Amino acid sequence: MPELPEVETIKKDLLPFLIGKTFTTINVYWPRMALEPSFDEFCRQIPGQKVEEISRRGKYLVMHLSSGQALVFHMRMTGSLLYMQDFDSINKGIKYITAAFGLDSGAHLLFCDRRKLGTIALVDNTNKLENKLGPEPLDSNFTSEAFKSRLKARKASIKAILCDQKVIAGIGNMYADESLFTARIHPLRPAENLSEAEMEQLHQAIQEVLLRGIANAGASFSDYCRPNGEPGIQQDSFMVAHRGGEPCHVCTTPIVRIPIRNRGTYFCPNCQV
DNA sequence: CCCGGAACCTGAAGGC
DNA sequence: TGCCTTCAGGTTCCGG
Secondary structure, three states, rough: OOOOOHHHHHHHHHHHHHHOEEEEEEEEOOOHHHEEEHHHHHHHHHOOOEEEEEEEEOOOOEEEOOOOOOEEOOOOOOOEEEEEOOOOOOOOOOOEEEEEEOOOOOOOOOOOOOOOOOEEEEOOHHHHHHHHHHOOOOOOOOOOOHHHHHHOOOEEHHHHHHHHOOOOOOOOOHHHHHHHOOOOOOOOOOOHHHHHHHHHHHHHHHHHHHHHHHHHOOOOOOOOOOOOOOOOOOOHHHHOOOOOOOOOOOOEEOOEEEEEEOOEEEOOOOOOO
């Protein structure tokens, strides 16, 4: 499930192949994924546009186009972007293609999504995106003080708060669990009850965990893969995420899985208090 | 504003 | 072997 490190990896992998290239064709096989503007306009306005820049905001991948518009991708749970030098649009055994972009280089960019929940929007500006997202956890302005102020008076569990994109952008289920393990904080603790020291530990843990995720090119537990089709290796470095029943790396206590907000949450009941 | 739960999706995994 | 149920989790919407 692509979270910040996975989307950052996709961005870095695509950059050298897409910058300066122009979309020549667009085929959308699952019309509901094209959110904005109308489906017809989406298909009409993209051909002829050059990719000038690619950025990431939270879990969103943003392609800045020559018209000044932006193409905003969200992978949700099972979406991935594949870059293919010689995709012939007939059938190469690639499954779950929901949209295919042709490029003037002859290559193709494929959006593949088993569960069809991923989305693409063609927007005039990213204001709407900015309005629903909190700060970037790896930006220099995301200070420990900024983090603390966002946890104040929040009664919900710290796990739920970490996954709230308006509090911090880009953290999802896996990296929230890893951050809480690293900071030795129990996921069910109400956010407002964390001590100053715990909030500082968690602030640092978030950055460590995300940077490691990026260095390892993301975690391929599910459908996520890099644009060249290869998996990331971060899943091998996770301490608790998706490791229910396995011994904790620190104390050997079995990792526990509980639901929080209907999300599987993994933690060490001995290390995290 | 804050919080929690349902809906959107469908392949994979597990039970019988 | 095969049918059936449950699970997976990011975002949006809705009700309290």
